[in-house]
Amino acid sequence: MARRRGSPGNRMGGRLRMPLLFAICASAVLMTAGAGQKTGPASDATAPAGYGAAIASAIEESYQRVRTGWERRGIRDAAEVLVELEGGDYAAASVPGLRVESSLAGRRGRILSWAAEEGWVEYDVSVPRAGLYQIELDYLALPGRGSSIQRALRIDGAYQYNELKRLEFPRIWREAGPPLKDSLGDEYNPRAVEVMRWQTAFLAHPDGLSAEPLRVHLTRGRHRLRFEAIREPMAIARLRVRSPRRPAPYAEVARAYAANGYADVRDAAVKVQAEEAYERSSPTIRREQDREPLTEPRAGKHIVLNVLGGETWRQGGSWASWRVKVPKSGLYRLDLRYQQSYLPDFAAGRSLFIDGELPFAESAFVEFPYSPHGWQVLSVGGEKPYKFYLTAGTHTITLQVCNARVGPVIDRVRGVAVDMAFLVQRVLQITGPATDDPEDPYREWELTKEFPDLKPSLMRIIRELDDCIAFLYRLVRRGQHPQSAAQLAQVRDQLADIARDPDSLPRRLTQYRDSQAKLGAWVLNLMQQGLALDYLALVPPDAPRPRGAAGVFHRIWQAVRDLFGSFTRDYTQIGTFRSQGRLRQEKRLKVWVAYPRDHARILKELADEDFTPRTGIRLDVNVVPSANVFSALILSYNAGRAPDVCVGLWSPYPVEFAMRNAGVDLTRFRGYNEVKARFKPGSLVPLTYGGGVWALPESQDFWMLFYRQDILDQLGLKAPNTWEEVFALIPRLKMRGMDFYYPYPTSWNENREFAPFLYQCGGSFYTEDGLRSGLNTPQALRAFKMWTQLYTDYNTPIQADFFSRFRTGEMPIGIDDYYMYSRLTAAAPELAGWWRMAPLPGMAKPDGKGGVATDADGRPLIDRSMGGYAFTCMMFRTTKDKEAAWEFMKWWTSTDVQIRFGIQLESVVGVEARWNSANIEALKGLPWAKRDIDAILEQWNWFKERPVVVGGYITQRYVYNAWNRAVYSVLYSSGKGTYIPPREALEDAVRHIDRELLRKRREFFPALGTRQPGGGE
């Protein structure tokens, strides 16, 4: 603590510290692999020979560090330079997908239209003097898949710092119309449409960690700027390399006000409701409802969307803008009513632009302090509010997420995570990867002998963390304890504990790595600064400040009214969106939707638009929470109040109804065969029972392999194609302190974790007739052994937060739902372009003659079979108008409706809600990148669902138990006697499963020995 000020890296020589200097970059452990080889501008040392030398690729520092280096070397902003180029005047380019247009979207000139999501383009720029420059682009977002555009920039062949690898260029979205209102009076977010408009933007920090645009360093003379595509197409009209812009500070601007004779306005004011935002950078920044009594417009009995943003408005660089009609020219104060209860302790930051310009330097960073209690009113500028000069007429106010305040500490904590990863890598080079051998828990290491600076290195990390903690304390009011500092302190204390006895580190690697992961998560958390806005008001500077939150009694009164309001209306119901007039023959269908409200609303809207007019069938839609839809169905069925159709039902459920004679066999309806052809045959297997099909799949989820291309490249590894390759890969990851991820089994989720091994080994869960367990075969045992080996021999972590660890790079490869795809696309923009989705690893298929089967091209055929699950829709025996229900199910699963549903959903909720339609054609119709849809379709070919048999639930339970016994008896054994071999565990499970299957069959078919109808594959 004593050395708080002097400790940051620059003065630390040290073998360890030094490579670190240039090893700090966005994803923390990206560089565990490479001890940087390339000497960054800020470092004048070289890495010790032989250490990390195997990896040649360079890792760039963070912008923050590079700038510090420039400052130290006395490199200043270049003054008064502006070099301008037309987009089409490039020096070189990769040809496919690039074209030069003479006019595009209302603009003329030599415009570069870059429609491909790959390739590069190079510009030659010469500058008259050396110094720092900013780069500005006039760009147009070309129609793509709705995500923001990303490009990377190399200058003279190198990335000057890491952030240049993922520059973001947002698209522009506008609401397609006013909010929708259903017949009950509830509001819904309208669809978002993209605006094709040219934008001018500086290259900015992709996480918003810097309030100013990024600077680059150019020496005098010619330079080659190379833009590389990462995702989404764009057009570039102009490129400007210019001296950094320096907006005047407020004091200067205020003096200018006086000099120009601008006066405060007296009795003019204007207020804009924040939810009426004119444009925004992403459809996820949208209207939300708030029931605080002072929120405008006030929420009555109905759902009113009266605020904007909230937790969804937090990604660095994302923005929203409002159009304000100013009544009179003069000086105004800007009041904002906001809620910031998302990120404890700190203020959320936003940059404020008026008509696209910063009015003065301070507006680049406006802070919205945290308050756990809810709404507040902020006058921009705080106690002595700033005055804004506005002329009469329409102006645009823009707020953009900016995290500049916590930027430095985020950077340093990332650095610490890198240090830690680095340290562990060195330790593992001494000890080998298997340090926590359960057979030998008391092995002692004499690490310090081989690694004498281990303790000093740990101490340095601890001091760095101390500095970060002190920094955080300075950000909050005196006497307060920031929560985020506590998390750092936890890590620090743990390290201090290890530093007391450095030789114990090999035994404590698991906790050490947990801490490391924690730092990664910490950074991600601190960068996301949500903010909800109620209104923006331009008022006379001396106007009284309005109240932020209602008084206690007011709030209680509101709560009481809400309570009574809830008795008189059904909040689960979705009203009608267009009046249908009188239909010739009125038919009604009661539909339950077990999806979120937005899904239900879009379904209802599509039906009102298309289904009802064509068929004369009206839908009454209710939203049911998906967690208890099953029990709700059972109870309502008993009470005779079941819906006619239920949408969004988990795939094992329909057969449960069918077995008990409560379902309807769909095969007997007209047109069933055409409907069937919409899906992969495998997806109907779990919905088949007793020769009938009892539900139709809507959406499907299955596993894919996700990996970090950048990290694997650096390690010189390839994405594995087979399990053998996975098993070969794991030790190599372990050597660098990284892990492979495989989902953790539970006793209630259908053994999805076991299915890939089982199917690929040629086993199946049940015997052909579905009467007995199929797990007592050699194939099943082999599969089971492989599965448990993953944990017992290869030490794969049993539980982990794959998404975060994937982002930090600690788990650069793993298997997960393909929902992960949406999450990575939407919530991990910093990884765009650096990760891939591939089909699952498989096993070479034997050709039956002792060799390996090959496909048409002569490559070995890899069996990638796996299970998955689906959401389905079904009707019930009690459904009165079964033909109408069938009409609806046919309509709902049709290609056209599924595509429209998926696209609308994405435009309302964002890419995160990618609809994984079970309809093959519909899935292809959604905006996938070609590479990804190819991977999905390849994997889909291997989709193999497990048949449902009477008593099937018992299988998952005992397979889990067997896994649990086999794995835990090794990992947590206290002695040798407790070891349970996989064979024994599995055989035991089979015994129990068979028993239960028999028992259950007796219940359904009292005359024992009767073949169970169907159920087999």
Added chain:
Amino acid sequence: MARARAAGTSRPTILGRLWRDRVSYLFMAPFLLLFTAFTIVPVAAAIGLSFTHFNLLEAPRFAGWANFRELFVDDDVFLIALANTFKFALFTGPLGYVLAYLMAWLISQIPKRYRLLYTLAFYVPSLTSTVVTGLLVSYFFSGDRYGFINNLLLQMGLTEEPLNFLTDKKYMLNVLIVVQLWMSMCTGFLAFIGGFTTIPPDTYEAGLVDGIRHRFQELWYITLPQMKPQLLFAAVLQVVAALAVSDLSVALFGFPSAEYAGHTILTHMSDFAFTRFEMGYAAAVAVVLFAMMFGLNKFLGNVLSAEGE
């Protein structure tokens, strides 16, 4: 008055007496109706259902003793559940009871001003829902090094790597017992606190005169015998709580728990009711549980009332 008139007439018939005392039924009605609707009918229905096969969606089918036969003869998991429940009840029942009593006694020694505060502090755990407690406790027993217990163990050097309290069979039931002890300490606790205040101070004075020398003698010879009704009440609560544990197990270990290590009679019942849809069988489990509780309560009643005489 009514009595006086009744004495005058000749022996009334049963019907006559029923009619004569008709006003008293009105007074009994609220309780009687509720008790019938929410206790007698469900219990009767459960007993009835336990002799059927009933899958919730179709009409029940009569099964005779089949469910019970299977339960006692064929169901291995029921034996696990039974063993778990008994082991669990054995610890939490008596131990929780004694602890609750001691706590209540200790608190009643505290000056009145602070007593309320302590009472509240001890009673709060039973007010919070099991799900919340489960969440809270899973922080304590979390399997990584940030779990409080693991952290403590690591710091004291008792273990090198964190222990998996919530998924490792070795620890699960013990964890359940500890948590339930903490939670159930307060079930009888409030009754005891109430009991202490009902004892008139002059009994103690009389005891003093009769030669009581210290607080424990006071406790043993005066307080305990005076508190019989509260003791019985608390015992009943304790037994019910100990035998009926299930939410906590589900909240801590999930359902079904790893290798049934946290399986109890009640989770066994809900397993059959809601995953297997064998309501008849589940009802049979419930009936057995009911019989167990009933018997235990009778037994406790006898023990406690015999001792006081």
